[in-house]
Amino acid sequence: MSLTLLQAWQGAKARLEAAGITGPVIDARLLVEAAADATRADIVTDPYRALSPEQEARLEDYVSRRARREPVSHILGRKGFWKIMLSVTKDVLTPRPDTEVIVDEVLKAFPEGMAFQMLDLGVGSGAILLSVLAERPAAKGLGIDISEDALAVARDNAANLGLARQVALLRGDWTAGLGDASFDLVVSNPPYIATKVIETLDPEVRDHEPRLALDGGPDGLDAYRLLAPEILRVLKPGGVFAVEIGYDQKDAVEALFRDAGAAEVRTVLDLGNRDRVVTGVKNPLEIRL
Template sequence: MSPTLLTAWKSAQARLKDGRIDSPSIDARLLLEAATGATRTDILTDPYRAVTPDQQTALDGYVERRLKREPVSRILGKKGFWKIHLNVTPDVLSPRPDTEALLDVILLAFPPHKAFEMIDLGTGSGAILLATLAERIGARGLGTDISSEALAVARENAANLDLDSRATFLRTEWAAGIADHSFDLVASNPPYIPSDDIDGLDPEVRDHDPRLALDGGPDGLQAYRDLAPEVRRILRPGGVFAVEIGWDQGAAVKALFEAEGFEDVKVVKDLADRDRVVTNGPDPRVHALPVAEGAQ
């Protein structure tokens, strides 16, 4: 009997589960969609659609790669982030849901239709910059990166999202060559893994993300030491910065930015209740708290 969308999905899911792959159901569905051209809706509404031999061969190949711990984003060459889809290559960090905590801060700090200029330092695929521009039509931005290959990916993503008229890119180290007081928002997801910890990361990260985007030096904090004075220099008075951090780096990174003269610096948690962002902007969780009864 020929496989169907449903049986192919279940079979791929079982293989991934036996291989101790996280999220086997989601990964199997994404790989099935790519192999067959089906959508999630197709799988639900037309589950008995036949899968051709060529499609099954493609799916089997994808599953074999996933069992070797190659991330789905690397297999497919694309990854969803916030509300956009991005092309990803071995030259850029694969965007992660953790980084969306930056967007929670940014979008609260800059309401809809507000015009502002931002810079994304170490832009990689352009994820932070492009997700922000997609949400804020009055915004314009610059993404910097030391990797020309990464910038090529970011430019392609901007064009694919029709954001290239508002997004520009520059090859430079962090903010080198950027004029003082140029931006209302400075955002960054710098490398923050201590050098000696990289070999112990999951294979999906260790073997497939560029080391340049992971290695934060001996203690994981070198990028923040470099960034804090530069952020202070290029940020306009009253501007907002937001940087992603490792779960155990909140106090140390907060202190580095306070040492540069920033006030009201706070550590913001992600949806998993882990420290994830250091910023002088609003804390989404505090902002979302209901007003106490009788409060004015």
């Protein structure tokens, strides 16, 4: 006898709960929707719709993989972020809601219709860059990443979202080769987890996310030491920067940017009330008469 949508969801939820998965209700729903070509509304309004044998087999594969702690984003190959849907692979960091704080701050600073040049260092899937450009069609953006595999994912996402004309994506080592005072906005979500902490992370992160996007060195601050002066170098006078940080890195990262010459440095909280984004501006050039 075939499973119904309701039975499939209930069974998946129970298996994920037994496996110790955080958020089994949502994960089970997402897997059922994908496996059964259904929507959230279908599960509510047509709960007794039967799955085909192929759909049941697909769901079994999905649930088994999730129970082994493979992220849902990797199983389905996609992840929603801000207002867009992104393709995701093992070669990029899975976009997280906490990172949306950067997008929110940027959109406040750059009004709709404004033309500006944006730089995303460590672009990964393109989550931050593409979310901003999708809402600011007059803007142009450059995304840089050291991983060619990550850039391939970002290129696909830019094309799928119809943003390829607004975006350039280049392989590079942070700001190497970029000219001074080139951008109105610089954003980054660099690796910021201390090396020794990585092994203590949830299996979804520790075993499935790219180490290159996680490892911030012995104290988690290696990237910021390099980025703070370099971001100020490539920003235009009056330009804005916004970088994601770890929950306990506020004071250290703020100090690095102040020492590099940034002004109006402050930290923005995420929805969990944790320190999440350090932002500020490059002082306008002084006019000497």
